[in-house]
Amino acid sequence: MIEISLTAWQILVVKLLIILTVVPVGALVGGYVLHKEMAHMQHRLGPMYAGGWHGWAQTLADGIKFAYKEDIIPASADKRVFSLAPAVIFVPVLLLYLVIPIDRNLIVEDLDVGLFFLLAIGSVGSIGVLMAGWSSANKYALIGALRSAGQLIAYELPIVLSAAAVAMLAGTLSLVGIVEAQDWPFILWPPGLGLALFLLFLVGAMAEMSLPPFDMPVAESELITGPFTEYTGMRFIFGFFFAETAHMIVFAAIGTTLFLGGYKPIVPWGPLDVIPGVLWFFVKTSFMVFLLLWIRFSFPRLREDQLQKFAWKFLIPLSLVLILVTGAWILYGP
């Protein structure tokens, strides 16, 4: 009995260690990909020196540099909240990794309510943004924080509804179950509906992560960095850069899980089954990341009120309709 519990503990520790290593490494790699993709899309080379080969260590060097920077807290800031905010932003992102099935049985914790857990935890981060903005005693930060709060409320709904539709189709909230329930062709099935849900999820995700073109909270040309204007050093990294990249990757993983059939091969064909699911998952996730970045570099920034209009007058009604359609499909579909 004790042994079992011990092994359980050991397993838990191992899993946590895995997460604590995978997430930062993933964030670093994601940052590098971001640099490089942006550079080449913009007819540049991007980092070329750090670490020798095509500047592979650039993000690492950046992290080290920020670690050495002075950590400044504004005199008139609310110190406790100010220093707490980055953690509040970053930890939920870490937690999201817990429930994502990287392979059929390679998952930290296969919750029965995995999807629910995702949606619940995923939106905690914006509280941290609000804390950061308010406690900085900086008007730009305040405006940015309020924007991001409004954005969260507006865009949580489309995500939730689209995810709910997926759950309806799969008939379960467990992510493994959802992946298992999916079958080729993944997002093309049910015809049209899957794709619509996917786009809905994509837009919502980008807005919640406040990636361009929905990056009004941190619009660097209007509010210098929004809520993070006053942050420096590691706090800035964890609150902003690191969290952003990690957030992006995890949302790519979620999208993969919900719509692209997670760890399953892209086509049900014998030889492809040999390839381990981890690899498939990795490929699909990278594709999602690429897509997110591509959109991010292409567009100018929307305006806050336009964003809200877009959410309330278009996306949310659409998602409600899609829920109905899904229900109809389940009842009367094949």
Next chain:
Amino acid sequence: MRLEPADALDRVKGALGERVTDARLNHGQVDLTVELDKYVEVVRILRDDIALGCRFFTFLSAIDRSTYKYDDDDQRETGSAGSQNKKGGIEVLVHLYSPDKIWHVNLHVPLDFDAPVCPSITGVFRGAEWHEREAAEMFGIHFTDHPNLTTLYLSEDFEGHPMLKSFKLPARSYVKDWPGAKDPDEAAAAGGR
């Protein structure tokens, strides 16, 4: 469409009559000298008269002619009527342009050099606000009924009016000697740089 300078001069004379003390052509542009009391009226006429139509406000500035080397045959009176020295006063210079009938007018308004006061034309051209603020701080001209006649470029505690000829630019020779003045007998020629 395009108005020849000569015709423009005639039209201006016709429209303004004796309001202008001096009207002439200068390098293809109409050059008017207006007394202080007629100034705003003339500007308004220039803008509103259909035949003239100078709707485009190019700039407003001032010229301090106190050290200008006049020829004896220069008839132009640049000092204001009040001041003794007819020549070498301070004047407000307004340049208007007619985008429809393409012609320019330079409006010279002589002011009293000792106490330069000039009515504001912000009522006619809104854009004159900044120009008048600049002229006020640079030349010490007081523009009456100007919405807010605060400093535009200079700080509030700035002493003096830089663009006046009496305001000597703190020469760099205060900071360091003129490097060109090394040669003994050239030192004299070095002065003033």
Next chain:
Amino acid sequence: MADTPKVLEPELQNLQDSSAFANEVSEGRLVTEQMLLNVGPQHPATHGVFRLLATIDGERIVRAEPVVGYMHRGYEKLVEQRDYRQITNLISRMDWLSGINNELPLALALEELMEIEVPERAQYLRVALAEMNRILNHLMFFQSFAAELGAITPTFYAFREREDIQYAMETVTGGRMHFGFFRPGGLKEDVPKGFVDMALASVRKVIKRLPDYEDLLTGNEIFKQRTINIGTLDREVAYSYGVSGPIGRGSSIDMDVRRDEPYLVYDQFDFEVCTGSHGDCFDRFWVLLHEIIESAKIVEQALAGLPPGPIMGKVPRVVEAPKGEVYIRTENPLGELGFYLVSDGGRRPYRIKIRTPSYSNVSALPFVLENTLVADMIAILGSFFFVLGDVDR
């Protein structure tokens, strides 16, 4: 959570009873506490040190007051202490994006006063260089406007084209931004071999890649949402503020010195003056973008018909303008750049009034910025294409 941080309180206090606040109440619309937002002098959206005191109600700007003068270098006083040769290099720094266009009016004014005949080759080269410089300037603002709207990519495309043109101009003048190449009576020296091909190639490359720009911004729905019917500048207001250049043409002021009063050999080239009709950010940007095409046309014609011959007129050893006054205006990339030159016959000007385009254009900002949103403020600032060195002189 935390109570109101200290710094916000006093302003909130004294804004309660500000006049604008009272007006809002009297108008009976929903009024929240107003906040004084100090944009700049150091702010990403203000190219240069430009300060904007914006009183905002939520995200809506109740009133905005530009504060300039952080870069005032006193050009008009300074040029009275320098001889003409030095002034040429000095005013090239005035608007650092269009150096060679700044040198032009001074050279023209001196030639007008001294009655110097400029050889035709010099005039053609002047036109070509000035238009190339205009393209440089417009590309710069194309990218800065895009960057202020949050699109990062166009920046690098624009700079890629800029590099080619700048290199071509560097081989001629030796400078990349401050050229100091025009002299009263002609040019400093003739262009090196291969310049014509280089310039033509660089300009044609810009033309070839403009469709990409159109796809990136002009055709982009988000971009349209951000710019169309934003920051509308009425035509008559623009007149009264003396707004000229692309901004003026954006609000349907069909005015271009190159066409109305051709100063170099511009009357020999065929180009059209683009004008917008709505006076909003989109029109301003559209006019700017299409002036690149027109300028490229002019460059091609000027370089194709480049006549042989000298590039320097008959100029006395010492440039001494005779007594007289003259106002010479040219079409700077950003509008009408005018020099009112008063000379008393010396080697130094008696007085030069420099009428810079950005100065007049920016003075119209408070009017445009009223009752816009903070995000729109950025778009408007970007679409007004001003160079601070030109505003402050």
Next chain:
Amino acid sequence: MALDVDQRLEKARRPGFGVGLLKGMAVLLKHLFKRNDVIQYPEVKQDLSPRTRGVIALKEENCTVCMLCARECPDWCIYIDSHKETLPPKREGGRPRKRNVLDRFAIDYALCMYCGICVEVCPYDALFWSREFEYAEYDIRQLTHEKEKLSDWMSTVLPPIELEDGADIPGLPTKAISAASASPTVEATAASPANVTSSAAEARPEQAQTAPREASAATTSARPAETAPDAPTGPAPETAKEASGLAEEVKEQQMDAAAEPAAEPEVKRDTQGTVQAEGSQAEVEAKAESETPSAPESTAVTQTPPAMAPVPDQAPAATPTPTRPVPKLEDLEAPEDAYGRVLDEQTKAGSSPQVAEARAKVARVKAEREVTRAKAAASQDATPAPEPSGAPEATEPQPEQGPVAPTEEERGAGSAGPQEQTGAGSAGPQEQTGAGSAGPQEQKGTKGPND
């Protein structure tokens, strides 16, 4: 015109329903697979043009401490220290000569605005633009570079670029001159010292600075832009090849001009030592009248080439006939005598010793020029007499006139040497340069870039 523009605008303003978004993304995807042309700077360096204003290099042996650059500099960022040293007279009866020795030449690059005025005004091509730009320092005070560093940069200076077709190639006029007889050149250049003197009377460096420019054919030929518009240049070069050929010829002449000053003055003195005349009277008068303030304007506007672009050699090329009658050789005044006489006149007139000395020099040079004209007219072929006897003298490394030029007048005088040499010399003086000392020879190498 404006209408269809408006149509295009209206079309552009129409809403697009997401097509524009996809187009934009397509553009990015296109560029993702395009190979880009970024230059990896420290490894690969862009090939900058020779005109690039990177850093100002100093050719120390050419500097005569005339202070022109320091005076013209808008930023006062050039610091020059010098001292006068007196040399023993060349021969009996001669006057001990003063010359300036350059002690310090420093440019404060923290102040420099890279306008290039100093390079433009330098009458002796002592300053050049180099395209070197990697001289950043950690301390702003270290940006003041002394003459040693500036001279090091001389090695990075590139020769001037070939000009675009249709440009006025200054080779042509000089070529014409070499064909023509020597006298017109002398004639034309005779004007410059007059102006110089007059300008000196008004203590205006600008006027003076152009005269020496006219002096050396190297200068004029190497800065092509400086061709007078009314230059009677022969057929403008059609092909680049011809242009380059001309450039070659120009090089030759530069070499001669560079070599000549070394020999020239003594040559004259020895060869035509014993002659006296009234021809120089005219010279003195001409100088006197040119000292009246009105003179410079008239001379400048009417007969002299533009300010930035004086190419004296061309005016004569236009009219190869001398306006003044060539005086006979035997009734010319010996240069040294003219020197002494004018010196006395000036000192009597009460002008400062420097000015007096300078004007005396001018007189001497003019006298020498008269002598040369006379000889040139006497001899049938265009080859001027001084060459053969000039060769042995050429071994003196430093130009005699060059260093002795603190004031404008002397610069004018100093300019005389190369001046008439380009006219008289370019025909024959190859062997002269051959015999010339090392100094002139290596001058030729770096003479080219003066931009």
